[in-house]
Amino acid sequence: MQLATWNVNSLAVRLPQVIDWLLAHPVDVLALQETKLTDDKFPHAALAEAGYRAQWYGQKTYNGVALLTRSEATDVVRNIPGFDDELARVITATVDGVRVIGAYMPNGQAPGTDKFDYKMHWLKALRDWVREELATHPKLVLMGDYNITFDDADVWDPVLLKDTIHCTEEERYHLRALVALGLADAHRLFPQPEKSYSWWDYRDFAFRRNRGLRIDHILISEALKPLARRCVIDKPTRKNERPSDHAPVIVELDL
Numbered sequence: 001m002q003l004a005t006w007n008v009n010s011l012a013v014r015l016p017q018v019i020d021w022l023l024a025h026p027v028d029v030l031a032l033q034e035t036k037l038t039d040d041k042f043p044h045a046a047l048a049e050a051g052y053r054a055q056w057y058g059q060k061t062y063n064g065v066a067l068l069t070r071s072e073a074t075d076v077v078r079n080i081p082g083f084d085d086e087l088a089r090v091i092t093a094t095v096d097g098v099r100v101i102g103a104y105m106p107n108g109q110a111p112g113t114d115k116f117d118y119k120m121h122w123l124k125a126l127r128d129w130v131r132e133e134l135a136t137h138p139k140l141v142l143m144g145d146y147n148i149t150f151d152d153a154d155v156w157d158p159v160l161l162k163d164t165i166h167c168t169e170e171e172r173y174h175l176r177a178l179v180a181l182g183l184a185d186a187h188r189l190f191p192q193p194e195k196s197y198s199w200w201d202y203r204d205f206a207f208r209r210n211r212g213l214r215i216d217h218i219l220i221s222e223a224l225k226p227l228a229r230r231c232v233i234d235k236p237t238r239k240n241e242r243p244s245d246h247a248p249v250i251v252e253l254d255l
Helices: 013-023 044-049 113-136 171-181 235-239
Strands: 001-009 028-035 053-057 064-069 073-078 090-095 100-106 141-144 183-185 215-221 228-233 251-252
Touching: 001 100, 001 215, 013 028, 013 044, 028 141, 028 171, 044 053, 044 113, 053 090, 064 090, 064 100, 100 251, 113 141, 113 171, 141 251, 171 183, 171 215, 215 228, 215 251
Parallel strands: 001 028, 028 100, 100 141
Antiparallel strands: 001 251, 028 064, 053 064, 073 090, 090 100, 141 215, 183 215, 228 251
16 A cells, blocks of 8 residues: 655646656555645546545645545544634545545744744644544554654754754654654655655755755554555655645555
8 A cells, every 4th residue: 555645735736747646656545735725626527537536625825635545535534623723734534444644734934923833732733633543543644744854864954944943842842742642754664865855945946956854754653664665755756847845755555
């Protein structure tokens, strides 16, 4: 079973890229973030022609998440139950016996701002939700754009970016707390090239200079950890014409 996550930074703009990518990488589940479409505009028919069923939760201009699956997705939940939030950030479903949570974590803007405080509260609510889901779904995958780096190895210049957004100790605490629930960073279960990143700014030739961050993660539960066979960042996709600023991340499980 192959699962992937990709912040497409507008599905309306990058639908042809998504379909082409799925034809080249026929994963079983693809979690999308930043679809930036209202529900009535979601291109489910075009994706069905490519062989994928879709579950989505949209929003105009910003946010928006979706799960594209080759088989039926059941027990679908949108956003975090019990957390009052009008922003479309989470979609959860069971696919082939695996509970899949696709999430677009808040950016947070900058430490000390209202948006940063919202991010901290949102991450706490997500952790509480994931804890509940793990209790009933031991085979669980939590993947998406986390907008957080694990540590300095995920940062192109950890000195320059120390304590800036995505790299603060407060954010990393919440990421470690998710792992402490009984999850593992699939990427680091395997040897990886140095300076492996999943996001590069559009400005200052950041991609060409590999000045990036690893902020797109796939966390897998302890029940799935021994079944993991590989986890890769599909960096060449960032070379597309009019690309997303994120690259897809893929995990393969022996299921």
